[in-house]
Amino acid sequence: MKVKNNVIINMYLRMKRIREFETKAMNLFAEGSIPGFVHLYLGEEAVATGVCANLDDKDYITSTHRGHGHIIAKGGSLNEMMAELFGKEAGYCKGKGGSMHIADATKGILGANGIVGAGHNIAVGAGLSAQYQKSGQVCVCFFGDASTNQGTFHEALNLASIWKLPIVFVCENNLYGISMSQTRHQAIKDIADRGVAYNVPGVAVDGNDVFAVYEAADEAIKRARDGQGPTLIECKTYRHRGHFEGDAGAYKPKEEQEFWMQKDPLPRIEKYMIDNKVVTPEELEKLKAQVMGEIDEAIKFANESPYPELASAVQDIYSDIVEEGRVR
Amino acid sequence: MKVKNNVIINMYLRMKRIREFETKAMNLFAEGSIPGFVHLYLGEEAVATGVCANLDDKDYITSTHRGHGHIIAKGGSLNEMMAELFGKEAGYCKGKGGSMHIADATKGILGANGIVGAGHNIAVGAGLSAQYQKSGQVCVCFFGDASTNQGTFHEALNLASIWKLPIVFVCENNLYGISMSQTRHQAIKDIADRGVAYNVPGVAVDGNDVFAVYEAADEAIKRARDGQGPTLIECKTYRHRGHFEGDAGAYKPKEEQEFWMQKDPLPRIEKYMIDNKVVTPEELEKLKAQVMGEIDEAIKFANESPYPELASAVQDIYSDIVEEGRVR
Amino acid sequence: MKTMTYGEAIREGMRMKMQEDPNVYILGEDVGAFGGCFGVTAGLFDEFGPDRVRDTPISEGVIIGCAVGSSATGLRPIAELMFIDFLTVGMDQLVNQAAKMRYMFGGKINVPMVVRLPGGAGVQAAAQHSQSLEAWLTHVPGLKVVFPSTPQDALGLMLSAVEDDNPVMYVEHKALYALKGEVNDIKPIPLGVGDIKREGNDLTIIATGKMVHEALAAAETLAKEGYDVEVLDPRTLFPLDKDLIRQSVEKTHKVLIATEETKRGGYGGEISAIISEEMFDSLDAPIVRIGALDTPIPFSPMLESYVIPNAKDIVHAVKENF
């Protein structure tokens, strides 16, 4: 498949944004600027990027606890994301959600999610909306390998299949659910094989090769838009960090880590762009600098935003009722 | 596979007991002697029987809302069952459970269950017990076709497989979940294929042929006892009645019904026994009379038992606490 | 004026909203041609077709989850759980998703959806098909909870529930489906507005669902013995019409709360706690609660009717306590 240069550059920019955003988030968490739990997408950039490069703003995605990458790949705002991680008023959720609950209705981002497996079901609903309203939209559902053992995976794929919903189920098989390696949490090798149980086509691809992901997603999305129903794509990838910041990842064998660092998607796409003259080395440096600037800007934006007013805590629960606050 | 004559007669007796017990239950429900919901096993007798003929009293089974057949096949007492359906004190559950909640710990019957899919999980626990205690027991988990769309099915098979638990998952595919035909509730033909998702062998058999069921179960049970883990057996069968008594089953096409009545397991085993000289026609009549006597006895037993004392309502919740009653 | 059953009124409410708004659809197990386990959706499949009255597999998680996802993206689903007892299977989608999405996302997504939840005992359906679990739902910020007791309220509350831009839990009592009543108003009953089902001066009985009828029967009996009982039906559990409760308590100074749920940890306790926190000075006597005994619901008919409360229990409690 021939991918156009502007698409490649665009994908590179997104991957690089994810890489740098996450690297900063890692440092800011370590410094204490970001509270709560942070699950980084480092190492998995090619997955969200390769998939989302095929989507429009009006297409939907559902995400997970490890959501930063999906949101950036889908075109979410770095500023509002970073401000949300800081718990600031200008954040995506006015500071109420934090890292695990970022959403952007204007970009079809139906939310990161703290409940493993919840996104599977929400995706079914979004897929139904698109089909019901004949809007031509698709919904991409991102989820981890370990989440495929949750009952929601099963129920969602079954329903999506019988209703032929326009959904692409994208499994990010990073080999682990926290400390549980895939070899211990399920007795199969390829999660793509689970499609058989629902008569849903399943494909496994190298999730660190953004072109392989792009191509598989392209086909599945076309199939979905065409009314042929869902596809299950398994992207084999690896998380560079521990499960969340604070987890040293002692359960990840050293050789395994080394093996996967060889397959790091960022150097790969950079090498590809240079080798194939998509950009010159100078242009590449410029792109990098552009991204660094965006990230710096996001941090500045987040720093400058105030914390939310206490009164806001009792708003936004209902569309019409504001709850009682307390006198302190 | 050569099945011994005494085993065949034993299986016939169980099938016939189920057939007659259910026929009586149907009439007693229509007359108003049995309150609540009653889901009959008529037409599916060969499944429970063919499987349970391979089990000892100490082996476990989990059952469903359609449990009478499983309980009879596993050697449960007709008297205590019938009394329970009547809501009487001498019933299996002292009248507290009713049709959907019959259990018998002395026979390894871990309970009928009103929650579709709940038995899958309980079976995992029982299988773990057997493995943990190295007791050589197996657990058979009975469930319907439609229950295989419940998340519990997925979670249970996955866990049973990775832990190699001594469980046999027996799907009674009677083509419907209430009014939803299998063709509408899942996009696959053979539920046995779902085993692929867990690396669990799946086999589909004629569930109205008690010998086919017996044989498949025999192999799966040996495999389980042998430490090789679970098997999924799909038994294709048909329920003669509506989903519960009161449902006329208008959604079942007439030709389909006729097709399946041709495959009724009771005449089939009777013909087999005569053709193969397992019994003479006179002996067969005697066996039938024996069963009719047992059923009459069960009804008598149920009728004669008193209703439970009101005070019993607040007992048996906890092993140690009796709740407060009320003055009336 | 029209006479309808409670079940018909629920259906009529759904039908009206479906006619009005093409984005309203129904999903659940056997809700299509079969008409639902209790027949409440009967006829809607023929009228609106398979896209708008959708049979689902037995997968309560994805039933509610699909409602959530489709509601967040522009539809207005009405999901039916066959029994409220199956909430336990699909609870996450309600509690951690539907109820919290709006808040977690900073108020930027609405989740307008209705979940129909047939509850209650009295039909020998035993422990797993007879529960009254509405209290759980009231404990979840982000959900609204209604519980109609009459055909009129069933219709009016359904209209409001579907119009509401938030997840509304529509609790039904299965033993009321055949109850007939007059339906005079074909208009929405605002959520949060309770109703005095009987006026009285001596004592306020706050009752929900089927217990409203038990309370009314008890009030008749008690009237003969000189107690003038007021029966207050909150109709909406959240938002709760505290003003109406206050007015009544300030008049009668005595309160009995009658709900069918397991007494321990029930919503009756919440109502009692609100009254003793906010209206203590109006009280002349202990707040008495009548509920089901703290047991699972037994199967055997006499045990079941012993465990669930009735008019006699109310009469008895009134005579004992007030």
Added chain:
Amino acid sequence: MKTMTYGEAIREGMRMKMQEDPNVYILGEDVGAFGGCFGVTAGLFDEFGPDRVRDTPISEGVIIGCAVGSSATGLRPIAELMFIDFLTVGMDQLVNQAAKMRYMFGGKINVPMVVRLPGGAGVQAAAQHSQSLEAWLTHVPGLKVVFPSTPQDALGLMLSAVEDDNPVMYVEHKALYALKGEVNDIKPIPLGVGDIKREGNDLTIIATGKMVHEALAAAETLAKEGYDVEVLDPRTLFPLDKDLIRQSVEKTHKVLIATEETKRGGYGGEISAIISEEMFDSLDAPIVRIGALDTPIPFSPMLESYVIPNAKDIVHAVKENF
């Protein structure tokens, strides 16, 4: 005498029972070599091996279901849910199975199992990882519910919970894991026995979990202003030590209930209702409840600490109301 953290005390309780009884085992996500999300099971895998400290896939339904099935067949499981918020995913196995099996089966099967449920807010884990859902569990006949506030209670209640022949919900507060305290008694604390954590004559504060510490802090502040506050920790939510509550209320005549759960529909309401039903004549003032605001738990630190209650709120409420 020994000093331990709350987390260590939980672990020590499990360890003692595992040493005593080979049928006691642990299951849950990452409870093995990883030691659990909060490190509570650390070291147990090394001590007892993979058969007795069992890592599971992410499947809360079958985690609890496996506990139920294995407990009904002779084992004594301790299941860990990583967060109490995930109850929503495995609720059926608890509510419709574990809690009801004994009753439905006529008392013929025991279900001795413990479920560990880390709850509570305060660590910026946001709306889906910060809830206090213990009230739901108290509404389910068949379950027992404990909620220790100190290392001593954590140990003693764990010993009793594992010994109990019924399903015991062991609620933990995640912000207490590092709390140190003296553990003098290495013996079971019977379920249903509350504890006076501070004696006083003017007012009873009934507090649970982390709020016990907020209440104690508030009591110190209030002492300086002349209020002599008693702090009562029920320790077990069900069975509830009503006798202890009655003794205290008969002495002080005033009650404040402090729990971290969402106030609406919480167990604080049940305690309040019991008091106003059974001890009304001992009351001199409204029963005041302090709880979390009726919102999902927000992420941003200042919002979160505004939503969840603390010692200052108790002090404020006492001054306002008593």
